[in-house]
Structures are given as structure tokens and as C-alpha cells.
Amino acid sequence: SHIQRLPLPYFQNTPTGDLMAHATNDISAVRNVVGPGIMYPADTLMTLTMSLALMFVKDWQLTLLALIPMPFVSYAVYYLGKVIHEKFNERQEQYSILTTKAQENLSGARVVKAYVREEYEVEQFRTASWEYFKKNLVLAKAQSVMWPLMFILVGLSIIITIYMGGLKVINGEMTIGTLTAFMTYLSLLIWPMIAFGWVTNMWQQGAASMKRLAKIFDTVPSIGDSERTDHTITDIEGTIEFRNVSFTHETAATPTLQGIDLTIPQGSTLAIVGFTGSGKSSLVNLIPRLYDVTEGSVLIDGKDIRTIPIATLRKHIGYVPQETFLFSDSIAENIRYGDDEAERERIHDAAEVSQIAKDVADFPQRFETMLGERGITLSGGQKQRTSIARAILRRPKILILDDALSAVDTYTEESILQRLRSLMKGRTSIIIAHRISTVKDADRIIVLHEGKIAEQGTHDQLIAMKGIYAGLYQKQLLEKELENL
Ligand SMILES: Nc1ncnc2c1ncn2[C@@H]1O[C@H](COP(=O)(O)OP(=O)(O)OP(=O)(O)O)[C@@H](O)[C@H]1O
Ligand SMILES: [Mg+2]
Structure with a gap:
């Protein structure tokens, strides 16, 4: 333990x-x-x-x-x-x-x-x-x-x-x-x-x-409850604020994130784009305190997250990591991992939203189909969608998708995003993606570049800026046209 x-x-x-x-x-x-x-x-x-x-x-x-x-x-x-x-x-x-x-x-x-x-x-x-x-x-x-x-x-x-x-x-x-x-x-x-x-x-x-x-x-758990923890906090709303946050990985020589100032109002959707290695995953890892900031602070509802009991904090965050991990257990149990009290119906709903349900219908034992060593192996996209179902099952106040739609085709992506929007109404979502199609409808988009926020705004504003984002968009548009030829 x-x-x-x-x-x-x-x-x-x-x-x-x-x-x-x-x-x-x-x-x-x-x-x-x-x-x-x-x-x-x-x-x-x-x-x-x-x-x-x-x-x-x-x-x-x-x-x-x-x-x-x-x-x-x-x-x-x-x-x-x-x-x-x-x-x-x-x-x-x-x-x-x-x-x-x-x-x-x-x-x-x-x-x-x-x-x-x-x-x-x-x-x-x-x-x-x-x-x-x-x-x-x-x-x-x-x-x-x-x-x-x-x-x-x-x-x-x-x-x-x-x-x-x-x-x-x-x-x-x-x-x-x-x-x-x-x-x-x-x-x-x-x-x-x-x-x-x-x-x-x-x-x-x-x-x-x-x-x-x-x-x-x-080895004292360096991240956990301390004397700063305020145990009266039992719930969170979902406004996230980064105040002058810098972060350096323990083993890294140079800072991964520098001077991040960012507010994500409750109920809004923030999208993060940026080149590989720009610090996107590191940034969102700070929210459930998988890492702690090196400098500055992350606040939720105006409270430093280091004062929020860690169990409370994590209970309200649905996090789909970039590398999905599923246990050698049934699909139902893998989804239920997000909330071990969830009834069958809620598992099915979550699977519906993440669009894994239609795949499950074709599996030999439906939701009881075993995964991994003793069962079937899912495709990359199926794994991602199972992970998303796991995260939304707990009806989180904050949902974090770290490149969680990368292995899903644009058509399925569109319908997942649409359902997520209604499910996450009034809740905060953070979506990391490489595809513009995933992020274009977000309330706000930030572009991370070498650990700093290089550009931010809505899709239209960023296009008008003619910066990194506009460049990415142009390139992806061109690729799409080539595909359609
Ligand atoms: N555990 C770690 N220890 C040391 N350095 C790390 C660690 N994880 C990431 N880094 C470094 O931090 C930087 C940012 O990594 P991060 O994973 O946040 O990038 P990213 O924007 O999510 O990239 P990608 O788009 O490829 O997922 C990289 O230079 C990486 O080498
Ligand atoms: Mg990443």
C-alpha cells in the first residue's frame, strides 16, 4: 500500500x-x-x-x-x-x-x-x-x-x-x-x-x-496530503487557474514548462495544441498532481491544489492519459475502474458516449469479453475509446483527454466530441490534440511551444494571427485536399 x-x-x-x-x-x-x-x-x-x-x-x-x-x-x-x-x-x-x-x-x-x-x-x-x-x-x-x-x-x-x-x-x-x-x-x-x-x-x-x-x-510520498491540506474541501467546481507555473522534470536538465499563466473557467473547453515535446502532457499532468509544479501554483476554484485533499481532487478529474492502459479483465470491469459503484446501465451509457458500444456489440461476450492475456486484443482506437468511457463514467467535473482521439477516425471523433459536449455541459474539459479538427470548436485554444504559451484564442482568432496554429491548419487542410483528390 x-x-x-x-x-x-x-x-x-x-x-x-x-x-x-x-x-x-x-x-x-x-x-x-x-x-x-x-x-x-x-x-x-x-x-x-x-x-x-x-x-x-x-x-x-x-x-x-x-x-x-x-x-x-x-x-x-x-x-x-x-x-x-x-x-x-x-x-x-x-x-x-x-x-x-x-x-x-x-x-x-x-x-x-x-x-x-x-x-x-x-x-x-x-x-x-x-x-x-x-x-x-x-x-x-x-x-x-x-x-x-x-x-x-x-x-x-x-x-x-x-x-x-x-x-x-x-x-x-x-x-x-x-x-x-x-x-x-x-x-x-x-x-x-x-x-x-x-x-x-x-x-x-x-x-x-x-x-x-x-x-x-x-521514500516519503512527495505528492500527497500534508499539513497544508484543508480537509473541509470535499467538492470542486472546476475553474482551473495556472499562475506563473514552471515545471522541470526530476531528471530533466531544462525546464519543461515556463511562466504559464492560464485560466480555464468552469464549464468551458480548452484545447491544447503544439509540436511534439512542447509540454502538453506535462501541463495537464499537473492538474491531478501526477507531478507537482516547480514554481508558481495551480488553483482550482481559487484554491491551490496542494491544499485540496488529493483523493477529492482526483475523484473529480476524468483523465485519459496519452498511453492508454487496460487491465486483463473484462471490458465492463475496465470501464468500471473509473467508478467501482457504477451499475451496468451507466457503464453502457459511458460506452455509448465514447462510441465503443458499437464495437462491443460485435464481441463474443459483449461487455463480459475479456481483454489482454486471457482475452481479445483491442485495436488502438478501441483502447482509446474504452479509456474515454472509463474517464466519463465518473462524471468528472474536469475531463482531460490527452491525445485520446488520435487513433480514432475523424468521423467517429466528430460524434464522440458532439456527445461529450452535451455530457460535459457545465463541466470543464481539456483536450490535447494534434488534429485541428479535434480542437477547432473549443472555447479557447492555446498553442504550446517549447514549454511556453505561444498563441491563444479561438479558432478564428488564431487563424487570423497567421502563426503556428494557422500554419498547422493550412498544412492539414492541404493534406485533406490531397486525400480527396
Ligand atoms: N518523465 C519525464 N522525465 C524527464 N523528462 C520528461 C519526462 N516526460 C517528458 N519529459 C520531457 O518533457 C518535455 C515535454 O514532454 P511532454 O510529454 O509534455 O510533451 P508533449 O507536448 O505531450 O508531446 P507529445 O505531443 O509528443 O505528446 C519533452 O522534452 C520530454 O522529453
Ligand atoms: Mg504528450
Whole structure:
């Protein structure tokens, strides 16, 4: 649950394989510590003290002699434990690399095939596996030295006892009975000695894992509710204002957005156009706080969005990201993701508005058709329309479509936009697009250029300006004419 709350940049900078490794190996290593790691010491401590006490009472000299190898056991455990700890770390890291590789290859299978890179990927994976194998082997070697060494040391202590005890018996200083009892106590000590080494090992592995887990837990969600949050805000209206907003991506050298001043009145439609990389997606990502501004502020209904509880803020925003993501679940469930309480009827309505309903009618199990790995694969445009249905299902006060109509033909686009207009009456819409046909009817259009607002106005005003927008329009008009020829 902590991982789910981490901000977007965290996931962009952390390989999935690392997170998967933490979730499996590290957690089980820590679990070993709190289970057997605590149970065995408690259990064996009792045996240890009792046996030692009885041995001392029987013959303290012999006891001390028998215990001579003990410090060596401690040292061996300490030293080997350290080596094992290091090798364990190295192996864990290799495991992270391996899982990242496997994960990328499976989800990127399409690209791998298209570029005929199967051989290359197999080779890469083989190398990574081989590394993992070697690291495991080194770890196993270190671990395998541990046990024989311990048995030798334990055996040594037994030999000393038999030899010295035997002499005592011969000399009549000790009865055979006492020696037998002594041997029994000593054998009772063997398990605690072994458990000691084993538990130390477990603790060391657990500590290594805990350190890595702590690193995740110490990553404070940088975006979330804070002491600035005003919990009395439970609703939003939908007037959005950008005040002198600048934004730089964590890993970027230059600012992505600079000096953005913009007001989007409630109920209006804003369209954003601009060349690729001009900062359109970055700009809208600031509204649901997927990123926080670097400078300036974003306000909704006149309130800084950092004072609005994040759940409230996001609940009222319907966001269709540029890269659609659908889960391996039925279409109905994918749409319901926007509002898990929605009844069937509302799902159908949303599907109707986004024009996915007519496609769904042709699917084998209609809305129950499974998507992804266990079901059918949708076309790019179908995915986009499913995403739009998901966003409008929650009847958002603010709807953001980031290039969400790019894979839809102009005819379907027109009817989606028309239905959206009546659905979004009184609500705020932000539409990012590359096609003029998508944006021309918006109340206001802004042109982003290199992170700044270069032009703004209505379609007609922008055409009259003869700037970037007019140029785009001319070009697209020409393309259309060519198509019609
Ligand atoms: N996560 C990120 N980390 C660092 N830089 C980023 C990140 N995302 C985007 N950028 C950079 O920010 C700039 C703006 O990107 P953005 O995605 O906002 O552009 P865009 O206008 O939406 O482009 P497109 O039309 O291609 O979708 C680009 O130069 C990009 O390289
Ligand atoms: Mg974009």
C-alpha cells in the first residue's frame, strides 16, 4: 500500500524488477527473521543454559576443555556470515536485473518480434541468467563451507571430551556413568551451536533485505496530503487557474514548462495544441498532481491544489492519459475502474458516449469479453475509446483527454466530441490534440511551444494571427485536399 502511494517519478526511476525482487525475496528474508529467527533462539537458549549448568556441576574442568572450540565457532560464523551476506546481496541484485529483463521482454514482445531481435534478447537473457547462476554458485560455496566447518569444530569438542573424560575414567576420577551423562549434555549443545550459526545467517540476510526495504519505506510520498491540506474541501467546481507555473522534470536538465499563466473557467473547453515535446502532457499532468509544479501554483476554484485533499481532487478529474492502459479483465470491469459503484446501465451509457458500444456489440461476450492475456486484443482506437468511457463514467467535473482521439477516425471523433459536449455541459474539459479538427470548436485554444504559451484564442482568432496554429491548419487542410483528390 505504501508503494501504491509513491509518486509517478518514483516509478519512472525504479526498475520494475527491483520492486518485484523486494516484494518477493526481501520480504521472505525478513519474514524468516521474525519467524524462525526469533523462535529458535528462544527455544535453544533454554537447552543451552540448562546443559551448560549441569555440565559445570558434573565437572567444570572438562566442561571448559570441551568448550575450547566454541570461540572458533563464533568467529567462523561471524566471518563466513559476512561473506555470505555480501554474496547474498550480489545475488539479489542480479536477480533484480534478471526479472527486469524478463518483464521487459514479455511486455515488449511485439517490439522484439518486429525488429527480429529474438536471438539478441535470448542471448542477453542467457548472459544475465548465467551471471545469476554464477552468483548463486558463489553463494552456495560460501554457504557450504559453513556447515562442514561447524561439524569439524563440534567434532573436535567431542573428541576432547572423550579423550580427557576417558583418561579421567581410567584414572578413576570419573565414573563411566558421569562421562555418558556428560556426553549426552554435550550432544544437547550441538543443536544450539548449529542453530546459533544458522540464525545468525538468517539475521544477516534479513538485515540486508530490511535495509533495502527500508529504502523503499523511507521514500516519503512527495505528492500527497500534508499539513497544508484543508480537509473541509470535499467538492470542486472546476475553474482551473495556472499562475506563473514552471515545471522541470526530476531528471530533466531544462525546464519543461515556463511562466504559464492560464485560466480555464468552469464549464468551458480548452484545447491544447503544439509540436511534439512542447509540454502538453506535462501541463495537464499537473492538474491531478501526477507531478507537482516547480514554481508558481495551480488553483482550482481559487484554491491551490496542494491544499485540496488529493483523493477529492482526483475523484473529480476524468483523465485519459496519452498511453492508454487496460487491465486483463473484462471490458465492463475496465470501464468500471473509473467508478467501482457504477451499475451496468451507466457503464453502457459511458460506452455509448465514447462510441465503443458499437464495437462491443460485435464481441463474443459483449461487455463480459475479456481483454489482454486471457482475452481479445483491442485495436488502438478501441483502447482509446474504452479509456474515454472509463474517464466519463465518473462524471468528472474536469475531463482531460490527452491525445485520446488520435487513433480514432475523424468521423467517429466528430460524434464522440458532439456527445461529450452535451455530457460535459457545465463541466470543464481539456483536450490535447494534434488534429485541428479535434480542437477547432473549443472555447479557447492555446498553442504550446517549447514549454511556453505561444498563441491563444479561438479558432478564428488564431487563424487570423497567421502563426503556428494557422500554419498547422493550412498544412492539414492541404493534406485533406490531397486525400480527396
Ligand atoms: N518523465 C519525464 N522525465 C524527464 N523528462 C520528461 C519526462 N516526460 C517528458 N519529459 C520531457 O518533457 C518535455 C515535454 O514532454 P511532454 O510529454 O509534455 O510533451 P508533449 O507536448 O505531450 O508531446 P507529445 O505531443 O509528443 O505528446 C519533452 O522534452 C520530454 O522529453
Ligand atoms: Mg504528450
